[in-house]
Amino acid sequence: MTTLVLKNANLIDVRKGQVVGERDLLIQDGRIAGIDTRIEGNNVDAVIDLGGRFMMPGLVDSHVHVTAITPNFALLEVLSPFYVGAKSSELLQGMLMRGFTTVRDAGGADHGLAQAVEEGTIIGPRVLYAGRALSQTGGHADMRGPGQQTFEGCFCCAGLGRVCDGVSEVRRAARDEIRKGANQIKIMASGGVASPTDRIDSTQFSIEEIDAIVEEATAANIHTMAHAYTARAINRLLPRGVRTIEHGNLMDEESCRLFLEHGAYLTPTLSTYDALAKEGVEAGMAPHLQQKVFDVLDAGGVALEMAQRHRVKMLYGSDLLGRMQRHQLNEFHLRKDVVPADELIRSATSNAADAYGHTGDFGELIPGARADIIVLEKNPLDDVTVLTTPEEQLKLIVKGGRVFKNSL
Structure with a gap:
């Protein structure tokens, strides 16, 4: 497994329903090892600069x-x-x-x-x-x-x-x-x-x-x-x-x-x-x-x-x-006029982990959680429909610490 750093991301706290500011995220052995405003290390295998884009759980x-x-x-x-x-x-x-x-x-x-x-x-x-x-x-x-x-x-x-x-x-x-x-x-x-x-x-x-x-x-x-x-x-x-x-x-x-x-x-x-x-x-x-x-x-x-x-x-x-x-992804469209964006995002992230009895394992970006991450061009809390156009908006997909898409 490689050690990966995702730099300069506007991190979304899905439980609070807010952007917590620019953060660096350290991934080791497929899980999130650390979140800080600045992460440096000599043993990092790869660094991806997100340029202020929006990072949230898969x-x-x-x-x-x-x-x-x-x-x-x-x-x-x-x-x-x-x-x-x-x-x-x-x-x-x-x-x-x-x-x-x-x-x-x-x-x-x-x-x-x-x-x-x-x-x-x-x-x-x-x-x-x-x-x-x-x-x-x-x-x-x-x-x-x-x-x-x-x-x-x-x-x-x-x-x-x-x-x-x-x-x-x-x-x-x-x-x-x-x-x-x-x-x-x-x-x-x-x-x-x-x-x-x-x-x-x-x-x-x-x-x-x-x-x-x-x-x-x-x-x-x-x-x-x-x-x-x-x-x-x-x-x-x-x-x-x-x-x-x-x-x-x-x-x-x-x-x-x-x-x-x-x-x-x-x-x-x-x-x-x-x-x-x-x-x-x-x-x-x-x-x-x-x-x-x-x-x-x-x-x-x-x-x-x-x-x-x-x-x-x-x-x-x-x-x-x-x-x-x-x-x-059409479910976002069909619910968005009834369910606020932050709650709709929780339904597709942390709520699932809670319901399954896996709180903290996935569905949120915290130390110890699986490194399941997506990076978007725009903030889905402002407009949840950005999640429905992955060809345009979805720039990075990481699952278990492995990068499956990178169009940055």
């Missing part, structure tokens, strides 16, 4: 599917996992070049893909993976059609989820994903858009099953994330200890109260509904499934406003599929 997307090379999940489950892995490498590289240095995969990625990124075989953000999302029969990760009696694929290959029913089965499934190294466990706890046989307003898994899954995750010192749309689904999850609710478009005021009471986080994913409504069928989604998008499209903005008004802690999530993943 972005974190808390809801991605890096193996979702198509929005047709039934097709995904019968594709060669080697082909899916190869195509996923393209998606991962695109994410890193947009400034995302950590992503939380919500179903599909596994140890091998995360390890390939860690070793540098694949260029991309650090992948925190859930393995296979847990789904009941007929739930959001069961991709069998209503008339389908058999399934050609298998739930251990390229799909996003696995089917399990009953307390014993869900406990075993959670333990198996933990055995395979899952950083978090994903629960499909309501109906969804991309699944063929469930209704969006359904609840999924019994309370006893949810308790068993959360218990296993807690025992392993990892958190649970749950796919849920309606207030009925959300409000039965939060008291059980689920850490993050994904989507939440149809939540209510009681949901907000429960978020605050239990210290949980909401991950809105407005960008995926916007993209699916505009180009879902063209990108490969079945037309009858695309129609389900309109059940939650407008409600997402209402839920965002409600959550912001109640001061619910939020994470940045995109949940985009296939070629639509190029819209990953």
Whole structure:
């Protein structure tokens, strides 16, 4: 590992939401070793002068599917996992070049893909993976059609989820994903858009099953994330200890109260509904499934406003599929009129580390944290949309102390 100094940077403290002034930053062994107004050293391998540009932590997307090379999940489950892995490498590289240095995969990625990124075989953000999302029969990760009696694929290959029913089965499934190294466990706890046989307003898994899954995750010192749309689904999850609710478009005021009471986080994913409504069928989604998008499209903005008004802690999530993943930064545009720039930036940095139980490891620029850093031409606190034009604004990308882009 090299020793790197980044000089003359306007450092952004994302927790305070302010620029703290020009600083030099010392990176050793992939982590931040020191921050000062002036760093000198004889053992420095490289120095990059940032010329007063704005330096902040690398972005974190808390809801991605890096193996979702198509929005047709039934097709995904019968594709060669080697082909899916190869195509996923393209998606991962695109994410890193947009400034995302950590992503939380919500179903599909596994140890091998995360390890390939860690070793540098694949260029991309650090992948925190859930393995296979847990789904009941007929739930959001069961991709069998209503008339389908058999399934050609298998739930251990390229799909996003696995089917399990009953307390014993869900406990075993959670333990198996933990055995395979899952950083978090994903629960499909309501109906969804991309699944063929469930209704969006359904609840999924019994309370006893949810308790068993959360218990296993807690025992392993990892958190649970749950796919849920309606207030009925959300409000039965939060008291059980689920850490993050994904989507939440149809939540209510009681949901907000429960978020605050239990210290949980909401991950809105407005960008995926916007993209699916505009180009879902063209990108490969079945037309009858695309129609389900309109059940939650407008409600997402209402839920965002409600959550912001109640001061619910939020994470940045995109949940985009296939070629639509190029819209990953659009979430900033879709939230910016409701959420102030500093809070929106926190949702994509320090809030994520806090939610995952990794405070201080990433998501902020402090001594000891991972050297995951992006440098921008302009200050995103003044205009958060500068983050959405990486070709023009994103001048430097450092992940784990390694420079992946330098256009200074």
